[in-house]
Amino acid sequence: MKIAVARETREGEARVAMVPELVGKLTALGWEVAVEPGAGLHSLLPDEDYAEAGATVDEAALEGATVVCSVQPLDVARAAALPAGTSTVSFLPTRQEGELVATFRDGGVTSYAMELVPRISRAQSMDALSSQALVAGYRCAVVAAGMLRRFFPLSMTAAGTVQPATVVVLGAGVAGLQAIATAKRLGAVVQAYDVRAAAAEEIASMGAKPIDLELETLEGSGGYAREMTEDRAARQRELLTPYIAAADALITTAAVPGRQAPMLVTAAMVEQMSPGSVVVDLAAETGGNVEGSVAGEVVRIGNAQVWGGRNVPSQMPGPASRLYAQNIVNLLTLMTATDEEAGASFAPDPDDEIVAGCCVTREGAILHEPTRQALEGADR
Known part of the structure; x- marks a missing residue:
């Protein structure tokens, strides 16, 4: 299992989806963590800190990734290059990102939107909207x-x-x-x-x-x-x-x-x-x-x-990144299955209320109903 932390490319975005101090929580679950060079620089987190925490800093971090994590959604070109079966976790404003959602759908990529995490007690530790609103x-x-x-x-x-x-x-x-x-x-x-x-x-x-x-x-x-x-x-x-x-x-x-x-x-x-x-x-x-x-x-x-x-x-990219990264860790922990014999595996339960609530695309289909209706209406 490999988690890739993408370098943000959207103008004005200074946050990063993972911070060095939380890398150990992911590796303890059985994940390999790869970070694109410079991903944390705007949050004052140098590549050396990630490497010391146990992550691999690699320009080809996204290659072979099970899950790609970012703050802002990937651009369409990067999304189109992901193999079918890859998962992405990021903010994903579907009303503004119709082309990207269609790219995920057509490429067989599973996408999870952090702003769609249900506002229920069990999901409070994964609620990135609240953590970022605190900073704002x-x-x-x-x-x-x-x-x-x-x-x-x-x-x-x-x-x-x-x-x-x-x-x-x-x-x-x-x-x-x-x-x-x-x-x-x-x-x-x-x-x-x-x-x-x-x-x-x-x-x-x-x-x-x-x-x-x-x-x-x-x-x-x-x-x-x-x-x-x-x-x-x-x-x-x-x-x-x-x-x-x-x-x-x-x-x-x-x-x-x-x-x-x-x-x-x-x-x-x-x-x-x-x-x-x-x-x-x-x-x-x-x-x-x-x-x-x-x-x-x-x-x-x-x-x-x-x-x-x-x-x-x-x-305020430092504290915002730290809070967002913890949200990501908590969500991925929910999606990680552990077995004494088989080891750890990425196995999100599609019937889980949290997983289902934030899943936008999976296996060539748009599961988030408002997004599906909006895209189908635009295609007519």
């Missing part, structure tokens, strides 16, 4: 603090008192809660809002004040909120406006994988913020929570600077 939430708060030209904390000095900054966070999932916790640790006064009923208690547990708009809650499946009507969205924006106008920094984190991010804040709302205010939109890549935000850019709306997030976990 922390980064958002640090970006807001860095861009805001005033203190986050209260400071009392002989020369007078400096009042703390007020931060509003919209969305209290993993990223939002981490943004709240980080802003609080930096000393800001934090208020937060989420449409889910359980969110108020979670927000309060982080030391922030929940914003109560006295609107119906919108509980969805998998821990996400369900979509709201336009009337409900308009009323929510109206009620949120005074909170946003009074904020020194606004951080928005509301997103659902595979769907466009909800537009929570209009440009007119941002224009009511004070001079020097900062807006950080974590969801800018998927349409944005803030009207006018641009992924990867800082734009000005009224008196506020609006920072649009783009591949935010990759901006």
Whole structure:
């Protein structure tokens, strides 16, 4: 059994799918680990560290691999070169990667998408969306603090008192809660809002004040909120406006994988913020929570600077890679069978809820139903 760790080729991706400190966990299961040269350099992980951990560093790492691991999906050319029966494990946004999914299908490659790991208790240690959201939430708060030209904390000095900054966070999932916790640790006064009923208690547990708009809650499946009507969205924006106008920094984190991010804040709302205010939109890549935000850019709306997030976990590649690699190890451990006589083998159980949930293609077929329907519709 051989695991190949691919060098990332997508622009702006600095993470790596495996870190040296976890190589030993894979070799202990019976795996050979091969790493493409330079795979970890952007995460400050030199090839020598992988070699010392027991991995082989080889330009031909993907040749003969049982499983190819990466953060971003392989490009189509590399995917087409994989022999039938090879498995890949990566993030795989199927709506944007239709050609790649078709290449996997036609080449007999089994592909597993980390963002499709079911959000169930047994799969928490494999939940890469949550691990990367943790990094993104922390980064958002640090970006807001860095861009805001005033203190986050209260400071009392002989020369007078400096009042703390007020931060509003919209969305209290993993990223939002981490943004709240980080802003609080930096000393800001934090208020937060989420449409889910359980969110108020979670927000309060982080030391922030929940914003109560006295609107119906919108509980969805998998821990996400369900979509709201336009009337409900308009009323929510109206009620949120005074909170946003009074904020020194606004951080928005509301997103659902595979769907466009909800537009929570209009440009007119941002224009009511004070001079020097900062807006950080974590969801800018998927349409944005803030009207006018641009992924990867800082734009000005009224008196506020609006920072649009783009591949935010990759901006902290070290911890993001370590967490993602642990997710990979846990998933591969589930898929590895051990036998005292026969030894270890790669034997993912297709009937296992986790394996079935994240499997996109296998044996020439697309198993992820929404992806299959989308590709079949495009082929007509």
